[in-house]
Amino acid sequence: MDRMRLMETFVRVVETGNFSAVAREAHTTQSAVSKQVQALEKLVGAPLLVRSSRSHSLTEAGQLYYERCRQVLDTLEEAQLEVHRAEHEISGVLRVAAPVAFGRLHIVPRLASFYARHPKIKVHLQLDDGFVDLVAAGIDVAFRVGELKDSRLVARRIGSAHRATLASPAYLERHGEPQHLDELPRHNCIIYTGLTAINEWSYRDSAGLSHVVRVDGNFQSNSSEAIRQAVCEGLGISYSPIWVFGDDLRAGRVKPILTRYRAPSLPLNVVFQPARRPSLKVNSFVNYFSEAFSRDPDIAQMLTADA
Amino acid sequence: MDRMRLMETFVRVVETGNFSAVAREAHTTQSAVSKQVQALEKLVGAPLLVRSSRSHSLTEAGQLYYERCRQVLDTLEEAQLEVHRAEHEISGVLRVAAPVAFGRLHIVPRLASFYARHPKIKVHLQLDDGFVDLVAAGIDVAFRVGELKDSRLVARRIGSAHRATLASPAYLERHGEPQHLDELPRHNCIIYTGLTAINEWSYRDSAGLSHVVRVDGNFQSNSSEAIRQAVCEGLGISYSPIWVFGDDLRAGRVKPILTRYRAPSLPLNVVFQPARRPSLKVNSFVNYFSEAFSRDPDIAQMLTADA
DNA sequence: CCAGATTATTCCTGTGTGGAATAGATGCTA
DNA sequence: TAGCATCTATTCCACACAGGAATAATCTGG
Structure with missing residues (x-):
């Protein structure tokens, strides 16, 4: 017995005041709707509506429960949307640039758990100790050590070297x-x-x-x-x-x-191009590493002043 | 497939990080837990956690969904409590006193729908045109027409005569x-x-x-x-x-x-004894009739000033 | 008072859930 | 490094149960 569906039909029954209409709407039979409402009442342990073969009315308990049901269903729908958005937007290739040693020692070892959290993202990691032009090289995110020059980019300090x-x-x-x-x-x-x-x-x-x-x-x-x-x-x-x-x-x-x-110490920044609509993909990556580095004593910013 | 149970097991899995433990806890098999999580992922349309036979970790989608699940389950538990309380406390005999004509014309005709809303309440209606002492007569609620004297009682104006x-x-x-x-x-x-x-x-x-x-x-x-x-x-x-x-x-x-x-016009009040903990039963009755009368042009207070 | 509509109930069928066992995988330990 | 212990996925099967169709019972409105 799917309580979710039970609640959905109950909500619809309350809103239409009619079992048969709900049955038609849900492409099922009036029999099923009747049974579902009964099942829900049994589950809740109280009569939710008083039936009189042509119309119903809510009991006090029914009124209370109806409001909660709406709340639950709304929350669930919202959850579905969130997940869908995350699933859809946090996917595809992400081009990342970083200094060689930093990438080898601090990015690569964390990729496994990053992939676990973001299964749909593919990382193209480009390691370079020289300066890399994000726009020219088509890079989404770059790690930079030292003071920043390029003011067209968004920078977020994520630690110290x-x-x-x-x-x-x-x-x-x-x-x-x-x-x-x-x-x-x-x-x-x-x-x-x-x-x-x-x-x-x-x-x-x-x-x-x-x-x-x-x-x-x-x-x-x-x-x-x-x-x-x-x-x-x-x-x-x-x-x-x-x-x-x-x-x-x-x-x-x-x-x-x-x-x-x-x-x-030198500042350690992550930089990316500003976008009209912030890219969830880039954000996910930045957030993940920012969070991870904040717990890494080698990188976390000291409480004492940095140069 | 009971989505509620699916969500419950998912939540427990996230919190324990272990399918088998959840299975033991729920007195079922690890097989069932595995299938339930899979079913939920299929329903949601996205992988929720990345399994590695000895431990898991949440995906981004999983994290989002987990929080919503908690929210939903909490709401539902609260709903259950509310309903239980209503079911338990809004029941038994309610002694009501009212003037004869008023009772016959305005209370009795509404009792049917009142019972529909509160199936567990039994009403003992005592009609009297004289003054009735609530305390002495063991009355829970009385309708009073005209100005009030007894200051030990709680009064609520519900209309005009x-x-x-x-x-x-x-x-x-x-x-x-x-x-x-x-x-x-x-x-x-x-x-x-x-x-x-x-x-x-x-x-x-x-x-x-x-x-x-x-x-x-x-x-x-x-x-x-x-x-x-x-x-x-x-x-x-x-x-x-x-x-x-x-x-x-x-x-x-x-x-x-x-x-x-x-x-x-004369004020029409409903009075009852104040209680340390407000009686849900009395409240339900008062609210119901107060609401009903506010929609009855014979009783509703006019917008023009009453005497 | 009748006609139409609505809900409860019964019986039956088919789906699908959960259990047991097995296979595959992974981390811990010596 | 190898082996063990534990965990998850999968397969197969049986039983339960949800839902459909039809019928009975009930109510509303003209």
Whole structure:
């Protein structure tokens, strides 16, 4: 006995005041309607309407129950619409761009559960450490590290790229571990050349004073993966977002140094093109990762001030 | 396929994250639970949760639908409680007191539909034109015409007793129809002696001026039924609530006279004893009749001012 | 007072739900 | 890494039950 249908027929009976009419309307027989109303009364445990073979009237209980039924049916219809909309609009290909290490370490591992939540979305993930023009490349969503330039895009800050100074134990063994910033220029510093070469490393000491150190070394790259590889193999010291090294840190293949000095964090944003009607697909993706990252200590914004 | 049960199991599945546990909890088999969730997904038209034989997670659609389900189930449970309460508390004997004519003409004819709405209430109707002490007589609800005295009772105004001056065509034939108030003392006026003998009839003319006429006649009674009978048989002129004459007016057995003068209406109240917890039974009765009378032109309060 | 319409009831048929068992899959543990 | 334990999907079958048709009973309105 489908209580939903029971309630629907009951509501219609109340509104038309006529079993037979409801039967015709629902392409069924008057017999069925009669039985359904009876079944509902049995289920509810009280007479809902008083029948007199030509018309009925609601009992008090019936009146109360009728109102609730309407409420329930309306809610259910609304639910159906919501689900349908979600099902229809949150589907298809979503083109996502991100820095290489970030994508590998923080996006890909979360895709499985993202797909679980959004089975109809297909992700095309494009990893690039350089600058990517969303419009030109047909990208829907991009993760950006650092300050933003392109003002035509909508940006949402979803975390921070916490940075640290790192080296492999082997390197430190050979060259000694620097204890003060002024030792850095004597070390082999690996320089990331994303948009511009970063050969000045900035710090803030425990007293809150800023320090900038000009560094140099025999290896530069625009690829965070290459830098990671280089550091792990003991080529030198790196100054970069800690998530570039991911497991390497946990596994002890690299070690943070100069921890007395805090390297200012870079903002981590997700950007997308503004649309007249906000795209549920893009929203779903942004919301999902925003939520996920807020629970990830490596990425979540610290309560202390970022640079 | 009972959608209600489907939704219940779905909700439990979401909350426990485990088909088998829900099956045990509902004293059924895991097979049934699996099928029910599938059936719901088919009904809704979208996957609600992504299964991986050891755990699930909600899809976006599932999340939305889950919330709605909770809402629906809560509403339904509330409905069940309401109905149960109504069913339980709106039952038993209700003792009602009213003036004789009023009861006969305005209460009894509405009892059938009142019973339809409240099948479990039994009405003991006690008709009396005199004053009845609610507490002493064990009355739950009383209809009172005129100003109220007993301040220990809760009163609710539910209408007005519109009054008129009436006589039978036969009487008017014999004695002529009075056109002015000052002719009344020469007529045989029948006097109602409810609590006190009303031998002064008051009026308001079209200019709003009050007039009081002292009248007399050869018949007085404390019974409106007796007065009605007397008027119908042409004994004299009466000044009383028009509902005392009910059908007689419509049938032409009595006729309103001196219609240029308005007789001030008396308030019609329903009174009952205040209770710590308001009695649903009394409330149901009062609400029903209050509502019914508000749609009855004989009783409804006029928009023009009453005396 | 009759005619038309409406609801309750009965009997029967066909669908479909749920149970038991099996297969397939996955995560945990040693 | 392999095996075990647990979970879900699926298949097959039997029984229950919902709904249709027809009839009886009841009521309304002209």
